[in-house]
Amino acid sequence: MQADTLLLQRRSCGRLTDPAPSAEQLDLLYRAALRAPDHGALAPFRFVEISGEGRATLGRLMAASLKSRAPGTSNETLAAVSQKPLTAPLIIAVIARVERTERIPRQEQVITAGCAAHAMLYAAYAQDLGAFWRTGDYATDPLVRGAFELKPMDELVGFIYLGTPATEPRPPVALEPADFIEYWS
């Protein structure tokens, strides 16, 4: 794939199916993630691969999280939420692991983990995999944070849903650079 195709055409894919990424494809995803810009070379991230029964565990966790935040949620909604992780053969939780902030601010380390997640999306697209970055209120919920053993300064930057695209990629949203640029000269 040409670099400009990758950079300009990448899209998320919300409809995913089997097969999951192969070991070789996953290896490229992780190697791309580890190339994220990283002030101080702290490697402030870790990844949790969620597949098979682990997805049902995540689904139960998400439903419990929603119920704790919104006790009036209907059983139908809770059941639907618990099914969400089963819509992808593999999910990778990307966690910013922030241990020390004397030299490099926490925000920079969280951004590095976000860049790692973004690199995974590119590596997925480059290999014709489908990928979708999800967070929602789950990522900051104490129940979920606890289940993923986050320390106080850590951040769950996202769940990357991965699989084989079940739909053709949509055309990218057309934004014009000129609408976002100001000039200091």
Ligand SMILES: Cc1cc2nc3c(=O)[nH]c(=O)nc-3n(C[C@H](O)[C@H](O)[C@H](O)COP(=O)(O)O)c2cc1C
């Ligand atoms: C940190 C982060 C969290 C996100 N969380 C969600 C989410 O929970 N649900 C959702 O529908 N989209 C979420 N998105 C957006 C999608 O992953 C996706 O980027 C968006 O739908 C635009 O599609 P595109 O990547 O094809 O341009 C999130 C994006 C980021 C960067």
